[in-house]
Amino acid sequence: MDPERFEKLVKEAVKELPKEVREKMDNVAICVEEKPSRYIERKRGGVRKNSFLLGFYQGVPKNVWGRGFGGNLPDKITIFQESIERFAKTEEKIKKTVKRTVYHEIAHHFGFSEAQVRKLEKNFYEKNRNN
Numbered sequence: 001m002d003p004e005r006f007e008k009l010v011k012e013a014v015k016e017l018p019k020e021v022r023e024k025m026d027n028v029a030i031c032v033e034e035k036p037s038r039y040i041e042r043k044r045g046g047v048r049k050n051s052f053l054l055g056f057y058q059g060v061p062k063n064v065w066g067r068g069f070g071g072n073l074p075d076k077i078t079i080f081q082e083s084i085e086r087f088a089k090t091e092e093k094i095k096k097t098v099k100r101t102v103y104h105e106i107a108h109h110f111g112f113s114e115a116q117v118r119k120l121e122k123n124f125y126e127k128n129r130n131n
Contacts, residue, residue, distance in 0.1 A: 001094060006081045007032050009095055013102035021106070028059065028075040028109050030102070035082040052083040055101040063111030077105040 010032055014022070036044070036053045044053055059075025079101055088097040100121070107117045 001081070001085060001091065003032070003081065006084075006094075006098070009098045010079050010102060013099040016099065017103070017106070024062070025106065025109065027072075028077060028106075030077045030079070030105075032079050032081055035080050036078075040078070052087045053080060054083050054087060054097065055079045055105040057105045057108035059109065061109060061111035075109055077102070077109065079105070 010030060014030060017025075036056065040056050041053070044056070056078045057075070058078075060072060061075075079098065084094055084097050084101065088094040104117055104121065107120065108114075112120065
């Protein structure tokens, strides 16, 4: 998929977030990169065989932010195009995967742990199987 089209999917996913969520997002940049850097792979613990890193959150979650955090760089959410394309394969699946990945990483921005995000996703997607 052409990079401009992929970036548009990421922007659309953010626009589709509930207004209340979008209004509470601040000091966060959402970027698209082709694939994870070696630094991010190491930070994640290494990319395992048959495992794709689709997105990555870096920063100080909103539930931790407070005194002493002034002057920090913005949080960064990175969505990895090549990983998503390899994982999803069709354009429709890519679109769904982009949306889920953006939502997943934004949940980290609000302070949800990996286990909490996965539990929320499981509950949400069980209730909304057709989405």
